[in-house]
Amino acid sequence: MEYAIRTENLVKRYSNNFTALGGVSLRIKKGEVVGYVGPNGAGKTTTIKILTGLSRPSSGHAYVNGVDVMARPREALRTIGALIEVPGVYDYLTPHEMLTYFGRVYRMSSGEIDRRIKESLELVKLSDWEHKRMGTFSTGMLRRLTIAKAILHKPDNLILDEPVLGLDPEGIRDVRELIRHFRNEGMTVFLSSHLLAEVAEVCNTVIFLNKGKVVSSDSIENIGRSIEQRVVNVKFLRPLSAEETQKLRAIELVRNVEVEDGVARLWYDGKPESSAKILRLLVSSNFDVVSYNVESAGLEDYYVSVMGDGKKGN
Amino acid sequence: MEASGISLRNDVFETYLSVKFELLKHLKRRRLLIIAALAIIVPLIFYVRVPDTASQFADEVLTFANLLIVVSAAMFAGDAVCSEFERKTNLLLFPTPQRRGTIFAGKYLAAVIATFVVVVLYYIVLTLQTAQLFGWGAIPGELAKSFLVAMIYSLAAVSVVYFFSAALKRSISSTIVGFLSLIMVLPVISFILQRVNQEPWFIITYSAGLITNVLGVSGNPLFGPGNGQSSLTEFMPKFGVGIAVMIAYAVVFLVSGMMIASRRED
Numbered sequence: 001m002e003y004a005i006r007t008e009n010l011v012k013r014y015s016n017n018f019t020a021l022g023g024v025s026l027r028i029k030k031g032e033v034v035g036y037v038g039p040n041g042a043g044k045t046t047t048i049k050i051l052t053g054l055s056r057p058s059s060g061h062a063y064v065n066g067v068d069v070m071a072r073p074r075e076a077l078r079t080i081g082a083l084i085e086v087p088g089v090y091d092y093l094t095p096h097e098m099l100t101y102f103g104r105v106y107r108m109s110s111g112e113i114d115r116r117i118k119e120s121l122e123l124v125k126l127s128d129w130e131h132k133r134m135g136t137f138s139t140g141m142l143r144r145l146t147i148a149k150a151i152l153h154k155p156d157n158l159i160l161d162e163p164v165l166g167l168d169p170e171g172i173r174d175v176r177e178l179i180r181h182f183r184n185e186g187m188t189v190f191l192s193s194h195l196l197a198e199v200a201e202v203c204n205t206v207i208f209l210n211k212g213k214v215v216s217s218d219s220i221e222n223i224g225r226s227i228e229q230r231v232v233n234v235k236f237l238r239p240l241s242a243e244e245t246q247k248l249r250a251i252e253l254v255r256n257v258e259v260e261d262g263v264a265r266l267w268y269d270g271k272p273e274s275s276a277k278i279l280r281l282l283v284s285s286n287f288d289v290v291s292y293n294v295e296s297a298g299l300e301d302y303y304v305s306v307m308g309d310g311k312k313g314n
Numbered sequence: 315m316e317a318s319g320i321s322l323r324n325d326v327f328e329t330y331l332s333v334k335f336e337l338l339k340h341l342k343r344r345r346l347l348i349i350a351a352l353a354i355i356v357p358l359i360f361y362v363r364v365p366d367t368a369s370q371f372a373d374e375v376l377t378f379a380n381l382l383i384v385v386s387a388a389m390f391a392g393d394a395v396c397s398e399f400e401r402k403t404n405l406l407l408f409p410t411p412q413r414r415g416t417i418f419a420g421k422y423l424a425a426v427i428a429t430f431v432v433v434v435l436y437y438i439v440l441t442l443q444t445a446q447l448f449g450w451g452a453i454p455g456e457l458a459k460s461f462l463v464a465m466i467y468s469l470a471a472v473s474v475v476y477f478f479s480a481a482l483k484r485s486i487s488s489t490i491v492g493f494l495s496l497i498m499v500l501p502v503i504s505f506i507l508q509r510v511n512q513e514p515w516f517i518i519t520y521s522a523g524l525i526t527n528v529l530g531v532s533g534n535p536l537f538g539p540g541n542g543q544s545s546l547t548e549f550m551p552k553f554g555v556g557i558a559v560m561i562a563y564a565v566v567f568l569v570s571g572m573m574i575a576s577r578r579e580d
Binding site for chain 2: 049052053054055056073074075077078080082084085086087088089090092093097101102104105106146149159
């Protein structure tokens with residue numbers, strides 16, 4: 001199977017003996033939106049720099065669409081659009097001038113360059129700024145402009161390194177919308193971030209990295225399942241009487257009950273069929289159930305649990 | 315064979331794109347405009363006192379050529395490489411389908427072209443002035459030779475500054491170190507060597523003296539040890555050796571600079 005992005009045992013060791021990557025192997029399928037999560041210094045940006053030809057690995061290989069980035073960089077990088085860290089821009093140029101140069105680098109025709117510049121700037125809401133000097137742009141505008149540069153040549157794969165870093169809430173929302181748009185377009189998106197909410201919002205899969213090693217990797221769905229607590233929250237139409245609370249405790253599958261006003265937390269064995277049976281029993285016992293949901297821990301809890309393991313491992 | 319042909323075509327095209335982009339940047343930053351204006355205005359200052367012959371006039375005007383070349387090299391090549399890393403524009407520029415070597419080659423060539431433009435302008439103004447003051451027939455033939463030396467010196471000066479731009483971290487440092495090396499450090503070493511009766515033939519700024527020396531008006535009258543008497547030793551750069559030294563500097567500093575730049579990571 002040809003993966004959109006694949007790395008084989010990537011190692012990056014610096015001259016001061018610091019190991020930024022200790023053998024990272026990734027498999028990212030075409031059309032996937034993958035979150036690459038880890039604390040600062042975990043090796044996320046190093047991986048991305050190797051994938052985009054900015055840095056050479058000490059050993060191992062990185063492939064984009066099956067093409068070795070180190071051996072055939074021109075071919076590999078043609079299908080990539082990248083936003084890495086917070087890139088600088090040429091303050092004295094206009095977006096049109098800068099993007100025209102990059103369009104030529106991607107061997108686009110003049111007509112295609114003009115068309116794509118307009119489309120890309122429109123997508124990032126910078127159409128009115130096409131011929132204004134970039135030195136006057138705000139941080140959010142610059143970030144959107146660099147995203148426009150990344151998608152100018154309609155790449156198959158988009159690599160985004162901390163794309164919302166330093167942005168205000170409006171900027172974060174704009175970037176999130178853009179990522180959703182790319183996902184809907186069928187683009188493969190590899191998104192590095194330390195903001196879990198960001199990743200949970202837009203990604204299908206999450207890879208957790210700590211101290212240069214992958215400590216966990218799974219789909220958002222599976223992670224969601226694995227972090228489900230063995231508790232259901234039930235909201236009733238009215239506050240429960242002592243007798244009703246007693247009835248709850250008497251339900252066979254319920255191990256413990258905590259009641260506060262019209263809301264109860266019921267502990268059970270965590271099996272989905274048990275959860276369904278408890279709901280049936282509640283309804284058949286004439287409880288007025290307004291809502292019923294399995295309590296779930298956040299991605300943060302999962303993150304803390306896997307990173308904790310990673311720390312032990314190191 | 316075919317693959318290497320395609321690769322060469324790609325290299326040439328990418329270098330061309332990089333040269334164009336760099337020249338656009340020099341224009342938009344107005345550096346090219348400012349130094350070109352200097353190249354046009356400075357020769358006009360020499361109208362203040364016009365000497366008797368065309369050769370003497372050319373010799374006087376060309377005393378400034380050396381400084382102009384060094385200033386141009388510092389302005390156009392001083393931040394060519396390090397500014398990309400310092401301002402993080404490398405994060406935009408490098409993850410694209412082009413060899414890093416072609417980007418840096420383009421930067422070097424753009425700096426050379428911009429410096430050539432300045433030198434050409436300077437010589438055009440000088441030629442027009444000489445013709446206006448002494449007539450077209452009085453223009454010394456050696457001026458062409460001087461122009462050739464100035465072009466080769468431009469190439470070498472840009473290489474030296476470019477090397478510092480690749481080796482140092484900050485644009486301001488590389489520009490100042492490059493500028494001072496050519497305007498002060500190397501001339502001082504050259505002067506000291508001559509004081510101990512050694513010809514500094516291997517120092518590029520000594521060779522640059524050919525820009526005016528070829529006119530045959532004034533030498534490079536630097537004196538050797540004289541123990542208070544009149545035993546003075548005059549050194550004059552030899553044309554062939556001077557040209558060879560400049561070319562050697564151009565090649566060695568360019569190749570070293572390119573190697574450092576291509577291997578450089580954040």
